[in-house]
Amino acid sequence: MHWDSTLTILGMGITTYMTRIGGYLLLGGRTLSPRATAMMDIIPGCVLISVLAPSFASGRPTDLAGLAITVFAATRLALLPTMAIGIVSTGVLRAVFSS
Amino acid sequence: MRASIPVMIGFIPFGLLLGRQAVQQGVGVFSVPLMTGLNYGGGSEFAAVHLWAIPLPVALIIGVTLLINCRHVLMGAALAPWLREVPRRKALLWLFLMCDETWALSLSDAQKRQKFSVGYYFGVGWCLYGTWVGSTFFGAYLGAKIGDLTRYGFDMAFPAVFLVILRGMWKDHRMSLPWVVSLLVGVLVYRLYPGAWCVPVGTVAGAVTAACVVRRVG
Numbered sequence: 001m002h003w004d005s006t007l008t009i010l011g012m013g014i015t016t017y018m019t020r021i022g023g024y025l026l027l028g029g030r031t032l033s034p035r036a037t038a039m040m041d042i043i044p045g046c047v048l049i050s051v052l053a054p055s056f057a058s059g060r061p062t063d064l065a066g067l068a069i070t071v072f073a074a075t076r077l078a079l080l081p082t083m084a085i086g087i088v089s090t091g092v093l094r095a096v097f098s099s
Numbered sequence: 100m101r102a103s104i105p106v107m108i109g110f111i112p113f114g115l116l117l118g119r120q121a122v123q124q125g126v127g128v129f130s131v132p133l134m135t136g137l138n139y140g141g142g143s144e145f146a147a148v149h150l151w152a153i154p155l156p157v158a159l160i161i162g163v164t165l166l167i168n169c170r171h172v173l174m175g176a177a178l179a180p181w182l183r184e185v186p187r188r189k190a191l192l193w194l195f196l197m198c199d200e201t202w203a204l205s206l207s208d209a210q211k212r213q214k215f216s217v218g219y220y221f222g223v224g225w226c227l228y229g230t231w232v233g234s235t236f237f238g239a240y241l242g243a244k245i246g247d248l249t250r251y252g253f254d255m256a257f258p259a260v261f262l263v264i265l266r267g268m269w270k271d272h273r274m275s276l277p278w279v280v281s282l283l284v285g286v287l288v289y290r291l292y293p294g295a296w297c298v299p300v301g302t303v304a305g306a307v308t309a310a311c312v313v314r315r316v317g
Contacts, residue, residue: 016139043277048146050302066255
């Protein structure tokens with residue numbers, strides 16, 4: 001284990017714990033404004049989408065087709081079937097078109 | 100404990116997957132349970148693993164962790180009124196176990212009974228914590244033996260997980276514009292500057308859009 005990975009993990013742990021107790025400490029019994037609540041609903045999704053951006057930016061037609069199938073599956077299926085469909089369709093597309 | 104069984108079953112594939120992806124990205128086998136045990140927040144751990152590289156972007160990973168987990172502030176605030184009679188020091192320790200599912204289950208249970216149940220909270224909380232740390236470690240341990248699966252399409256498992264989480268976060272149309280802006284800006288930044296910069300830039304672009312949308316729609 002290296003010092004930088006230990007540092008990262010410790011930093012993540014402390015940061016996340018702060019977010020857990022933050023609401024309890026700062027806001028107590030007060031309620032958040034509807035605007036702030038709406039922002040807090042939207043922003044986590046923006047983070048996840050930005051983390052996913054490289055997958056959308058690959059530029060390889062087979063991977064993009066596999067991704068499109070996975071997006072479609074994710075809108076109507078549970079995690080396991082979505083994962084299975086994404087993995088199998090991408091694997092098959094790569095095998096067929098890469099040779 | 101019975102209430103947590105479906106969630107536990109839901110956690111296991113995520114946990115195995117996270118563990119396996121983590122070792123593929125170069126996180127140590129024993130660092131994985133250390134991360135999931137200390138941090139205990141699935142979304143931020145998938146993001147951290149995705150961003151894991153040499154040299155390690157320490158500040159970026161911690162920053163993204165903060166952004167993804169800022170929802171906890173809101174959750175904690177919603178739970179706070181139920182914890183009024185609990186001594187502060189105890190409540191602060193208990194909140195370590197608060198994840199999305201524990202929070203949602205306990206809060207709805209408290210609303211039903213009109214009383215916060217400590218037993219319920221800890222029953223669900225420890226079951227889910229144990230399942231998460233255990234399954235991620237198991238995934239990491241197995242992953243080291245399975246080798247590189249991404250060639251066969253297994254790398255698509257990662258977008259699949261996030262897309263399903265995103266669908267769970269979806270509530271109404273106010274979200275569509277900020278999310279699309281994040282995606283477009285993220286892709287553009289990634290094409291111009293390959294690496295992890297797409298994450299903070301895409302997020303900020305989406306957050307600014309969200310502020311405009313919220314202001315206009317109310």
